[in-house]
Amino acid sequence: xxxxxxxxxELVKPGSSVKISCKASGYTFTSYDMHWIKQQPGxxxxxxxxxxxxNGNTKYNQxxxxxxxxxxxxxxxxxxxxxxxxxxxxxxxxxxAREDPQGFDYWGxxxxxxxxx
Amino acid sequence: DIQMTQSPxxxxxxxxxxxxxxxxxxEDIYSNLAWYQQKPGNSPQLLIYDAxxxxxxxxxxxxGSGSGTQYSxxxxxxxxxxxxxxxxxxxxxxxxxxxxxTKLELK
Numbered sequence: 001x002x003x004x005x006x007x008x009x010e011l012v013k014p015g016s017s018v019k020i021s022c023k024a025s026g027y028t029f030t031s032y033d034m035h036w037i038k039q040q041p042g043x044x045x046x047x048x049x050x051x052x053x054x055n056g057n058t059k060y061n062q063x064x065x066x067x068x069x070x071x072x073x074x075x076x077x078x079x080x081x082x083x084x085x086x087x088x089x090x091x092x093x094x095x096x097a098r099e100d101p102q103g104f105d106y107w108g109x110x111x112x113x114x115x116x117x
Numbered sequence: 118d119i120q121m122t123q124s125p126x127x128x129x130x131x132x133x134x135x136x137x138x139x140x141x142x143x144e145d146i147y148s149n150l151a152w153y154q155q156k157p158g159n160s161p162q163l164l165i166y167d168a169x170x171x172x173x174x175x176x177x178x179x180x181g182s183g184s185g186t187q188y189s190x191x192x193x194x195x196x197x198x199x200x201x202x203x204x205x206x207x208x209x210x211x212x213x214x215x216x217x218x219t220k221l222e223l224k
Contacts, residue, residue, distance in 0.1 A: 044215050045161070046215070047212050061213075099208075100166070101208075102167050102170070103208070104161070
């Protein structure tokens with residue numbers, strides 16, 4: 001069965017960076033776009049971008065240009081998102097999700113990132 | 118960016134009732150719309166794609182309709198397990214955008 005297993009919660013300091021992972025299993029990792037979505041407490045969902053692990057192509061929401069960097073490792077079927085120059089506005093739960101391509105049919109469990117000194 | 122305006126923001130309904138959630142796009146999204154259910158502490162789950170297609174494993178009491186800029190999600194015969202937040206999402210244009218969500222509670 002398809003599973004997206006994300007890394008654990010992160011507590012990081014303002015100005016630092018964090019890299020979170022999303023390990024895929026149960027399907028051909030290189031054949032589907034992997035998306036990343038942000039959800040702040042009590043808030044809605046915000047699309048960050050996608051990566052196509054087959055060739056490394058990426059597409060970002062302009063709002064996250066310079067903030068998020070998406071990569072993928074085909075050998076381990078793992079997608080990564082690095083967030084840089086962290087501020088309190090980056091404190092959120094971050095999900096990875098596979099695009100079917102009509103909609104996100106599988107989601108990771110989410111990673112809570114807390115930015116605090 | 119395409120704005121997705123979802124209503125109502127919250128909704129209280131009784132077991133067995135039929136509820137409808139609306140989503141309006143700021144421009145035509147050509148039925149490139151999905152609906153998700155999110156229960157507290159969980160990830161969102163795909164309910165509907167292409168505006169009216171039921172995702173695998175989703176109960177038939179859920180249905181979607183609409184076209185152009187106006188879309189709706191209907192839940193027939195509300196069950197206790199349907200208590201959740203619901204989000205619409207357009208995938209017609211980048212950046213993909215979501216509605217602000219509807220929180221559904223039992224009356």
